[in-house]
Amino acid sequence: MRVLLVDDSALSRMMIRSLLSDKFPDCEIVEVGTGDEALALPASPPFDLITIDINMPGMDSFEAAKLLHEKYPASKMAVITANIQNSIRKKIQSLGIMFIAVIEKPVTEERMEKIIEAL
Amino acid sequence: MNNTVLTEMQKDALTEIFNIGMGRAAHSLSQMANDEITLTVPSLALASRKEACIVLSKTAGGRVCSVTQQLKGDFTADAILIFPEASSLSIVRLMVGDSYPGNLTEMEEEALTEIGNIILNACFGTLINMLGGEYHISLPTSKLGSCDDILELENKGADEIVMLLYIDFVLKHRTIYGHVAILLEGDSMPNFVKKIQEFLGTYN
Numbered sequence: 001m002r003v004l005l006v007d008d009s010a011l012s013r014m015m016i017r018s019l020l021s022d023k024f025p026d027c028e029i030v031e032v033g034t035g036d037e038a039l040a041l042p043a044s045p046p047f048d049l050i051t052i053d054i055n056m057p058g059m060d061s062f063e064a065a066k067l068l069h070e071k072y073p074a075s076k077m078a079v080i081t082a083n084i085q086n087s088i089r090k091k092i093q094s095l096g097i098m099f100i101a102v103i104e105k106p107v108t109e110e111r112m113e114k115i116i117e118a119l
Numbered sequence: 120m121n122n123t124v125l126t127e128m129q130k131d132a133l134t135e136i137f138n139i140g141m142g143r144a145a146h147s148l149s150q151m152a153n154d155e156i157t158l159t160v161p162s163l164a165l166a167s168r169k170e171a172c173i174v175l176s177k178t179a180g181g182r183v184c185s186v187t188q189q190l191k192g193d194f195t196a197d198a199i200l201i202f203p204e205a206s207s208l209s210i211v212r213l214m215v216g217d218s219y220p221g222n223l224t225e226m227e228e229e230a231l232t233e234i235g236n237i238i239l240n241a242c243f244g245t246l247i248n249m250l251g252g253e254y255h256i257s258l259p260t261s262k263l264g265s266c267d268d269i270l271e272l273e274n275k276g277a278d279e280i281v282m283l284l285y286i287d288f289v290l291k292h293r294t295i296y297g298h299v300a301i302l303l304e305g306d307s308m309p310n311f312v313k314k315i316q317e318f319l320g321t322y323n
Contacts, residue, residue, distance in 0.1 A: 008160075009135040010128060011319075018322045055138075057160060082135075082142030087155040105139045106249060 001027040001119075002045060006038045006064065007053040007080070012105060016051060016080065019112040035064025039071065047075045049119060054081040054088060062091055069097045076100045078115045080107055124165060124308065129315050133284060134161040140245030141286050141299060144238040151237075152213050152290055159287040168270055169277035175201055175285065175298055176266035184210075185269045186235025186261045190243050192254030193314055194307040198239040199269065202231075202297040209295050210234055228261050235259040238299055246301075250314045270302070280305050 001024050005013045013031045020027055030047070032038045036058045038050075050068055054061045069077060079092055082105040092102055100118035103111045125133070138161050145156035166174065176183070182204040190196045202210060211223045214230035236259045247254055262269055285300040303311055 009131055009138070011132040011135040014319075014322050055158065055160070082139040083158065084142060084146045085149040085155060086146075087149065105135075105142065106245075 001048045003027055003029045004038060004041070004047040004050045004068075004075075005029060005031045006033075006035060006051065006056070006068070007031075008033045008056040009053070012053065012080070012107065015107045016112070019107060019109060023112075023116055035059035035061060035068070038064060039067055043071055046072050049115070050075045050077045051080050051115070052077065054079060054083050054092070062095060065092075065097060066095055069095075076119060078103065078118075080105060125163075125312065125315075128319060129312060130163055132315050132319055134163050136246055136249050137161045137242065137284050137286065137301065139249075140242035141238075141288070143245060144241035144299070145288065147237050147241065148234075148288075148290070152293060154290045154292045157289045157291060161284060161286045163282070163284050165280060166283055167277060168272055168275060168279045168281055171281055171283045171300075171302065172266040172270050172272060174283065175199075175270070175300060180204070181265060182263070183266060183269060184231055184261065184263055186231055186239065186259045187269070188235065188239045188243065188259045189257040190246070190254050191257070193252045194303065194311040196243075196246075196307065196311070197302045198242050199300045199302060200235045200238050200297060201266070201269065201300065202295070204263065206295045206297065207231065209293055213290070213293060213295065231261045232259045235261065242299060242301065250318050252314065275304075282308055282311070 003020060005016055007013050017029050034056055052065050077097060078100050079102040084104050101114045103114055141158055145158055149156045180203045184202045184204055184207045186200045188198050207227055208223050211226050211230040214234060215226055243256055282303040283300060285298050287298055289296040
């Protein structure tokens with residue numbers, strides 16, 4: 001499995017990486033800190049899973065999610081965010097992307113399970 | 120200002136924990152206000168108490184309202200919510216509802232304390248849940264004055280080095296803005312850094 005983690009926090013990436021590696025020891029994880037860095041990655045090979053944070057420096061995260069979905073249409077995408085306001089959830093829904101999960105930070109084993117079950 | 124006492128990873132961990140706490144606070148606040156809360160990326164600095172005052176008064180202005188709660192345990196930290204004085208009645212209106220028929224000024228202290236309670240407890244709660252340990256959180260106290268008064272510049276010394284972690288937030292449609300800051304005094308820093316390092320160690 002190939003996973004892309006898009007999050008400006010090294011701590012959050014470390015937590016997600018740790019939980020994913022426990023479940024999938026052979027998975028290949030690519031980490032980036034901004035939407036711009038994610039979009040600069042090659043289109044191939046594609047990712048099986050992309051997790052994206054909302055509220056990152058640089059490119060607007062909603063725009064980044066949309067562009068990443070266009071670039072990797074077969075990838076499953078999940079939002080992992082500290083900003084859990086209803087208005088943010090509505091914006092996420094309005095993107096027209098079928099996210100497999102929208103989960104609240106901090107990432108825990110239980111929350112990560114929602115993503116893993118949907119893979 | 121310098122941040123030499125913390126590694127990049129420790130700084131990242133601190134700002135992310137604060138970010139998560141403020142995310143929760145913003146969720147509660149947005150439900151109460153029926154408005155979206157815009158948050159900036161948190162900033163972290165080691166600064167003298169005087170420099171911290173300058174940072175916090177930059178956007179809040181001269182006279183500010185504040186609510187402070189203190190966390191005591193493995194380390195001691197103050198969480199401070201700061202609004203410009205001019206916003207205070209808007210905050211009362213937010214808390215009591217637009218149709219409240221009474222005198223808003225009479226409700227000021229209670230409303231500020233309650234909003235502080237919601238926001239500051241979300242920050243401290245997240246910090247405690249993630250770092251672990253036994254802590255006591257004091258009751259919120261509100262104060263009106265300059266940032267110098269709020270940070271007790273006169274009593275505690277302008278040159279004392281403190282760790283300042285802060286975030287700005289804006290309620291989009293109510294033109295309310297403010298800061299939330301966590302301030303640690305010098306004595307508490309080694310224990311605080313130790314807790315952060317222990318937390319990071321669980322992922323290595």
